[in-house]
Amino acid sequence: MANPLLTEKSGDTHLLLGNEAIVRGAIEAGIQVVSCYPGTPSSEVPDTFYRISPEGKYYFEYSVNEKVALEVASGATLAGAMSMCTMKHVGVNVAADPLMTLCYVGAPGGLVLLSADDPGCHSSQNEQDNRIYARLAGMPILEPATAQEAKDMARDGLRLSKKHGAPLLLRTTTRVNHLRGPVEFGPASDPGKAEGFKRNPSKFVPIPAFARPMHLALMERMEALKAEAEKSEYNTLSGSGDLGIVCSGISRAYVNDALENSGLTDKVTVLELGFPYPLPENKCLDFLKSVSKVLVVEELEPVVENDLRVLAQKNELSIEILGKGTLPQHGEFSVTLVENAIRATLGEPPVVECDCTLPTLPMRPPNLCAGCPHRGTYFAAKKVFGDDAVYSSDIGCYTLGILPPLQAADFLICMGSSISAGGGVAQASGQTVVAFIGDSTFFHSGLSGVANAVFNSHNILLVVLDNRTTAMTGHQPNPGVDKTVIGENDHPLDIETAVRGLGVTEIRTVNPFNQKKTLAAFEELKDMSGVRVLIAKEPCPLYTRRVYKKVAPQVAYVSETCDGRFECLDRLACPAMYKEGGKAAVNPILCNGCMLCLQVCGHIKAKKRGS
């Protein structure tokens, strides 16, 4: 049976994740090309496209990084294909270079860039607000607040982008990506074949002489899009009170619930901006003139707030505009937080929040899984280098190596930085640097770091934690993998060959669960200088189970002879192990059979799984 997301029928209602709804919207618009680099909270968008791609009518790829992904989508739209490119917010930093110029060159086939922002840093290194990118690059924004809107705005955004030849930003936040709600399907379009590239250098080659008029054309396009925003059904007015509330994104949901909870609906007029940029100035101006005071409810930066302040100033309105200060400039909002801001603005007392106090409970931080090969690599590195080395970390599951007892992550900047920033530490101070990078991150932006380190003779030991998949974001394929959930990788790239090709001569490849060999390789590389690479190669156990359909035949158990020193627990912190009555114990359900603990303590033995 075909996947329901691919149905051509309309009228059905399905409960969809925001990210799945975006896929359906693209299919309804007639999407032809999709590229991405996965990253939470965006990952289920490309994962869904990928899973249904054998039956879909579009081309899909996991690109090696966001810059490449956006360039692939740029080429596709220039060839007339309706295109979508998905990434998390920080991915747009990587793609920022093509993005700025793409908005000059334009998108003849239509192009939607999905930026999944993460207020609250649920799974990210910062909270950056990518609505500012849209202002920098010159692209319209749609901001859904429900699953239905995620679907509709993906569809309408693609159509609008194609109509104006304007790359469009579909800006979501974690709550929207990961909410579920009913979505009523519209009819799907058959995309047919892309029109093909039509040569027109003055339009598509931004040498300075052509780029100058392109900038003018971009500004004209934004004027036309402003007219679209003025009449957009995504910008709505409701209520009739004296206090004006302007809200965008998921804040719209909080405002609606807060007003219902508080019964203050008749005291406010609400302007919801689902299509907030370019700002529908006439609509906003009429609104500002109709109320006595305005509260802007938007998470993170005062983007809409500042737009409205400019608009008021230009039109000599002396209206009071509240926003940041009344509401925080960091983190996520909640219904109560928004309700209290509205109450404060109206001079009403705040709602009483829960006064329940709890004792401090043990935390439950995420941890490297039982059987994670990174544990073996970190354990060996710490054994050889102890606290004498500076451990340069990177973005992936393995960043969890920061936790005690392994504590193998001392600093981190961004994807790929472990090599180049690690080189910076080594060159600046002469300190010993051990850098860690995962296989997906290595292909994302590690290759150029290695080239740089070799060229500039950095003194660095690079450890590639090759677990044969992109584990952190949900096991997406990368160029190094052998196999994926939907088939073989036709062109697996070999990391050792790649590193050798970049000029590294000292390379060792080990299985990190073989501690003897791993320790020996670390010892050997420790005594050398220049760029040295250790490849710690062993698949992620969750991936092994899911894709290779393999389970280790043995599990560990602690023999009666255990003398309660707990070195195994204290030094490995494997989640399958625990203390029981003065002795260590292994939970056979959680044990993945990696047998690392057997090499740490002689009192731990192997037995057949299930025996």
Add this chain to the structure above:
Amino acid sequence: MSANPKIRIFLTGVGGQGTLTATTLLAKTVLAQGLDVTSGEIHGMAQRGGVVESTVLIGCKSPKLGHGEADILVGFEPMETMRALPYLKKGGLIISSTEFMPPLSVAMGKEECPTIEDIKAAVAGCTDKVYFMASQAIGLEAGAVQAGNIAILGALCAAGELPFGPEALEEAIKVNLPAKIQAVNLKALELGVNALNT
């Protein structure tokens, strides 16, 4: 039942427990009753063993719940039930598992979990509408430890606070779960409903 009930449910558990599967099934059950539903989840860095929090909201727009906003708290692990207590509205309903999944610091003997008596006392300070049950044991009795979550959902549907009963969940299991695991989950549902009434 009112035409447009507003019910906010906060669910919490440990990564790998099936919290999100249960959340989605509950949201589908609500939708099948013709009610407006929004559900939210936060996982991200929650690898196996981290806390997973999710919501099911009937008749609301927002997918998120703040402190003091939940009418119902569903805890798939007792310490997580306790951690989530601030989300519960005073006097709200709690359905919780009694079986601990100790976090690493506790397994390593560096910290201690509260006892189930501590948790019951903390809960009693917030509400007297509470049902504790050994959901994993019930799941095992039904045929699979993973089905313990369905037992808890069954109890939730039987507790009388939702605008539908266990038969709505039964229908959702038949429609949404793969055929080969339906029997186990239907059994878990039945045992969960019984556990509530004993």
